Amino acid sequence: MIKTDIVIIGGGPAGICAAINAASSGAKVLLLDRDSRLGGQLIKQTHMFFGSQKQHASIRGIDIPEILSKEMEKYKDNIQIMLDTTVLGLYEDGILTVEKNDEYIKVKPKSIIVATGASEKFPAFPNNDLPGIYGAGAVQTLMNVYGVSPGKSVFMAGAGNIGLIVSYQLVQAGVEVKGVICRGPKYGGYAVHASKLKRMGVPIMPGHKVIYAHGKDKLEKITLIKLDENKKEIPGTEFDIETDVLCISTGLTPLGELLYQIGCEMKFIREFSGHVPVRNEELETTVPGVFVAGDVAGIEEASSAMVEGRLAGLCCAKKLGFENPDYDSLKEDYLQQLHDLRSGPVGDSIRKGLAKIVV
Amino acid sequence: MRIENHPILTFEKGKMVKFTYNGKEMEGYEGEPIAAALHAQGIKVLGYTYHRNRPRGFYCAIGNCSSCLMVVNGKPNVRTCVEKLTEGAVVETQKGRGELK
Numbered sequence: 001m002i003k004t005d006i007v008i009i010g011g012g013p014a015g016i017c018a019a020i021n022a023a024s025s026g027a028k029v030l031l032l033d034r035d036s037r038l039g040g041q042l043i044k045q046t047h048m049f050f051g052s053q054k055q056h057a058s059i060r061g062i063d064i065p066e067i068l069s070k071e072m073e074k075y076k077d078n079i080q081i082m083l084d085t086t087v088l089g090l091y092e093d094g095i096l097t098v099e100k101n102d103e104y105i106k107v108k109p110k111s112i113i114v115a116t117g118a119s120e121k122f123p124a125f126p127n128n129d130l131p132g133i134y135g136a137g138a139v140q141t142l143m144n145v146y147g148v149s150p151g152k153s154v155f156m157a158g159a160g161n162i163g164l165i166v167s168y169q170l171v172q173a174g175v176e177v178k179g180v181i182c183r184g185p186k187y188g189g190y191a192v193h194a195s196k197l198k199r200m201g202v203p204i205m206p207g208h209k210v211i212y213a214h215g216k217d218k219l220e221k222i223t224l225i226k227l228d229e230n231k232k233e234i235p236g237t238e239f240d241i242e243t244d245v246l247c248i249s250t251g252l253t254p255l256g257e258l259l260y261q262i263g264c265e266m267k268f269i270r271e272f273s274g275h276v277p278v279r280n281e282e283l284e285t286t287v288p289g290v291f292v293a294g295d296v297a298g299i300e301e302a303s304s305a306m307v308e309g310r311l312a313g314l315c316c317a318k319k320l321g322f323e324n325p326d327y328d329s330l331k332e333d334y335l336q337q338l339h340d341l342r343s344g345p346v347g348d349s350i351r352k353g354l355a356k357i358v359v
Numbered sequence: 360m361r362i363e364n365h366p367i368l369t370f371e372k373g374k375m376v377k378f379t380y381n382g383k384e385m386e387g388y389e390g391e392p393i394a395a396a397l398h399a400q401g402i403k404v405l406g407y408t409y410h411r412n413r414p415r416g417f418y419c420a421i422g423n424c425s426s427c428l429m430v431v432n433g434k435p436n437v438r439t440c441v442e443k444l445t446e447g448a449v450v451e452t453q454k455g456r457g458e459l460k
Contacts, residue, residue: 034422035441041421046367060367119423129426131403131416138420138440146395147370149360173362217414218403255423 004030004080005320007096007109008313009087009258012040013302014294015115016068017309018316022113023075025317025324030107031079032098034086039065040117041137042302044144046172047165050190054337055303062144064302090114090258094289111289111316114259115309118252118295121273123157126212132219136166136249143173151245155222156180157210158249159187164194164204166249171200178243181208181224183231211238213246222246254296263287271353272298278357281335282315283308291316298353300341307337361399376446393439393450394420394427405429405439406453429453433460 006022008015011033019031037043045061056064072079085100096107120135122128132151134142136158139150154175156167159182167177180187180197185206187194194204211233212223226237253274260266264277265286276298277285284291293312294305311334318327342350362370373389380397387396394405394417405427406415417427422441431437432449435457439450 036443062368120419122418129413129415131405131414134417135419135424138418141420142395142398143362144368146391147362147365147368147372148395148399149362150398172366174364218416 001095002030002105002107004028004107004109005322006030006111006113006313006316007032007107008113008115009090009096010040010115010117010294010296011035011038011081011083012115012117012294012305013042013064013068014117014296014305014309014312015040015113016065016072017306018113018115018291018293018313019079019309020068020071020075021310021313021324021330022317022322023072023078023313025314025327026322027078027317027320029079030109031081032085032087033081033083036084037065038069038081038083044137044140045165045302046144046169047193049303050301052337052340055306055341057303061302068306087258090262092263110320111291112262113291113293113309113312113316114256114296115292115294115305115312116255116258116296118254118273118299120248121251121253122248123210123250125210127215128213130213130215130219131217132215132244133213133246133248136162136247139245139247140166140169143175144169149173149175150247151243152176153178153243154245154247155241155243156247156249158182158251159189159194159204159206160249160251161189161193162252163187163247163249164189164197166247167202168193168196168200170247171197171202177202178241179203179205181205181210183207183209183227185229209233210246214240219244219246252295252299254299256296259285259290259292259296262290264290267357269298269353269357271349272357274299276353276357278359280359282331283312284315284319289316289319298350298357300350304338304341307334307341310334311338360401376444378444378446378448378450380450381452387444389446390443392420393429393431393437393442393444393448395440396444397439397450404452407455409455412454428457430457435459 005027214221293308430451
């Protein structure tokens, strides 16, 4: 059995930042990730980040893990990293079970920070399981991490930031993007991404959805239908588009299984795209000593995930008696950064979601 | 298809290794996911479902969704979207649930 002060589950932007702040406060940290490298989904994000300098704005996502790893290096005496390690269970006595290289290991921490992230949603239509229909994140991983093109042409379902950015990245990689659709009357992502795509000649088609996928063993064609402003189908407006890849970017949903298992109170919050844990301002859930950070706490951007990670790491350590000498000013700074990231019309729904879940 | 020229990215690749896919010899880069090596050769169908024999490809590519299960070196239910390619790997299409030997 491995013993430590804090176990952090997930080595994405939230988890790494949590590790840095818990370790810099003096706590011994064990950081677990099921992948063979840290960085989570940052490793495929070739676009430059928004937000402010503190969240690495105008730096490409793929370059952020290295910056964070260097920061982590400063506290290496307090941080142990286990990669290729999958958490199997999180039990009410606070013990975790993990698997690494087919070995079953138990871990007993004093506190836990869950930063497991999110998974892609999947819209329902006939034959939606045909090979060639891939999540947007999967397409990004395949082309940006492994240099393999997803197919000859791609059609994108979903025009939020992920849909727009991945479409742009496909064009960059030399893949034809036949179009981008969304159900609502206007694309959901930032105008800067949409404009880039339009300049490259990719049609953005609001008010459409996929109703059928065709193909014998793999995708060959999709059928679309037009929607009115209430997202209702307009009969007789169906048409087909030939494509060997349909990319799905209709949103993410939090990966909260472990939180259920340890008994956290969970609530469905539409604005966060799924079931998320009830927690306080310091990101501690209803189970004392269990903290959350990043997408598992509600779908947002990587920038807010990093700040949440820092806040959770700082507060979790303090609760165990490892108080950072700058605790008060750091905490205030992180809360202010989160507030700024969530301000304005873009943060509207995030703020509504938070009002329902933070106690 | 491999992406040869990219405006931003350079791809670090392992050495080229041989493996077999349903008995047929193929090549891919050591350490890349098996599903990526297959996809680069145009192979999208990785398995067939138990009840309806429907074709399965990968979906999430990060080891989450279990849509990419194949038989690798005789072991069924291997998530090929995250399982690294090794020299001489024996990769087979999985039909149904697979059999534990």
